[in-house]
Amino acid sequence: MPIPTGRSGVDRSLLRDDVYRRLRDAIVDGTFEPGEQLRDGDLAEWLGVSRTPVREALLRLGASGxxxxxxxxxxxxxxxxxxVVRDARDVIASMHGLAVRETAGKLSVEDVGRMREANHRFAEALRADDLAAALDADDEFHMIPVTALGNRALEAVLEQFGPLVRRAELVRFTLDGRASVERHEQLIGLLSVGDVHGAESVTFDIWHSLPADEPVDE
Structure with a gap:
């Protein structure tokens, strides 16, 4: 779709990371569609910033694919x-698998509670057909073990390739949202009792349920 008319209401002191997140989210949620041209001048005017942070954000988005x-x-x-989605998905699945493997049985009561709350909001968003809110809740859910682990290299990989996979998640949540809620609950239980292999297996299933296996022209 075309860039929305008028200013978005973003303050001119917007940091370059915030510009990156705004553009990233607009691509993931479909505001900017595949094949649509993104002119830095138009984007800068929309966000109310100079072209420099926009150009930097576009470079980062290019590195993410x-x-x-x-x-x-x-x-x-x-x-x-x-x-490309399949490749990124496999990397993301491995990173989240590492996170749950290292945190199973070690998460705090507060962390487990936040996972349950995030999954509740995820389910509510699906029932309301609010896919943007569902993506946000799902991302928060999966990042709790990642944050608890504190592996900065792992976090950097997720930051780079996660957005590419999130676009495919929109399709999964439309077709198979209830199954995702149930898998989340299963993962919470396994993490709580310290079942390392079970938690890693469910995490593998969660990420490999993404619809990324359509035939690709060679």
Whole structure:
């Protein structure tokens, strides 16, 4: 869809990380569609910032695979390539598998409670057909073990490739949302009792349930 008209109400003191997050989320939630051109001047005007943080954000988005730059032309939102999503999904699944393997039986009561609360909000968002809220709640749910682990290298990998996978999650939540809620509850129980192998297995199933296996032209 075209860039929304008018200013978005973002303060001019917006940090470059905030610009990156705004553009990333607009791509993930479909505000900017695959193939749509993104001109830094238009984006800067929309966000009420200079072109510099926008250009930096587009470079970061390029590294994540969410946008592609054509020399001498404007940047465009990348198409959803099943092979690329599949590769990113496998990396993300491995990182989350590591996080639950290292935190099973070690999460605080508060962490487990926040996972349950996030999953409750996830379920409520699905019932309300609010996929954006569902994605946010799902992301919060899975990041609790990651944050508890405190592995910065792991977090950096998720930051880079996570948004690419989140676009595919929109399809999964539309088709298979209830199953995701149930898998989340199962994971919480396994983490609580310290079942390392069970938690890792459920995490594998969660991430490999993404619809990323459609045939790809060779």
């Amino acid at each position: 969410l946008v592609v730059a054509v020399p001498g032309r404007s940047t465009a939102v990348s198409t959803i390539d099943p092979r």
